[in-house]
Amino acid sequence: MYSEKVMDHFQHPRNVGEIEDASGVGTVGNAKCGDIMRMFLDIDDETHIIKECKFKTFGCGAAVATSSMATEMVKGKTIEEAMQITNKAVMEALDGLPPVKVHCSLLAEEAIHAALWDYAQKH
Amino acid sequence: MYSEKVMDHFQHPRNVGEIEDASGVGTVGNAKCGDIMRMFLDIDDETHIIKECKFKTFGCGAAVATSSMATEMVKGKTIEEAMQITNKAVMEALDGLPPVKVHCSLLAEEAIHAALWDYAQKH
Ligand code: FES
Numbered sequence: 001m002y003s004e005k006v007m008d009h010f011q012h013p014r015n016v017g018e019i020e021d022a023s024g025v026g027t028v029g030n031a032k033c034g035d036i037m038r039m040f041l042d043i044d045d046e047t048h049i050i051k052e053c054k055f056k057t058f059g060c061g062a063a064v065a066t067s068s069m070a071t072e073m074v075k076g077k078t079i080e081e082a083m084q085i086t087n088k089a090v091m092e093a094l095d096g097l098p099p100v101k102v103h104c105s106l107l108a109e110e111a112i113h114a115a116l117w118d119y120a121q122k123h
Numbered sequence: 124m125y126s127e128k129v130m131d132h133f134q135h136p137r138n139v140g141e142i143e144d145a146s147g148v149g150t151v152g153n154a155k156c157g158d159i160m161r162m163f164l165d166i167d168d169e170t171h172i173i174k175e176c177k178f179k180t181f182g183c184g185a186a187v188a189t190s191s192m193a194t195e196m197v198k199g200k201t202i203e204e205a206m207q208i209t210n211k212a213v214m215e216a217l218d219g220l221p222p223v224k225v226h227c228s229l230l231a232e233e234a235i236h237a238a239l240w241d242y243a244q245k246h
Binding site: 001034059061 | 124125158159181182183184185186221224
């Protein structure tokens with residue numbers, strides 16, 4: 001049912017946690033299942049490079065796996081580059097997700113956008 | 124949004140894993156969100172007491188917390204007693220769940236029943 005990469009990122013999620021004094025924080029909820037996610041970004045104010053990215057979620061294994069992969073993809077990118085990362089790209093990097101779990105992968109994309117938005121509003 | 128007990132069982136879930144040569148195994152899926160759960164029971168054939176109970180799930184934090192609590196409640200009980208444990212009782216033991224997450228708590232009850240059924244069919 002799930003690809004090896006999904007199971008790997010589910011069982012060994014990368015970048016779980018919080019960032020104290022994060023430059024941007026985004027909290028989003030999934031209307032379909034009621035799950036929540038919070039994303040923390042540490043952004044360099046000069047270069048706009050995302051130095052650190054952490055997440056916490058109450059979501060399911062698919063949400064954990066996509067967030068884990070998304071945070072890995074976001075790190076080292078500029079804000080502008082990070083904005084281009086879609087949940088489709090994250091799912092492709094994970095070798096796909098079952099259709100019923102696609103809504104879970106939206107949590108990561110939305111939370112990253114919310115955190116970038118939070119950063120933009122503060123600057 | 125979530126009680127302290129829910130957060131405790133979500134962040135430190137009890138009885139996660141598998142039981143090799145389990146007496147009963149139940150696998151169920153959640154139609155609403157597509158999540159899956161597998162429950163393993165080790166039952167004493169003489170006394171019908173559940174000695175060990177472990178679970179694995181791809182489900183969300185609410186599914187993890189209810190399964191963690193349910194496995195704790197099931198351990199040491201007889202098959203007959205375990206059959207009486209409802210998801211309502213498990214939710215009460217967790218000081219409640221938001222209405223939108225009630226369907227997640229059904230996974231644990233259904234998986235325990237499926238594992239007990241599996242045991243009954245083998246004996
Ligand atoms: S079912 Fe809610 S995040 Fe996956």
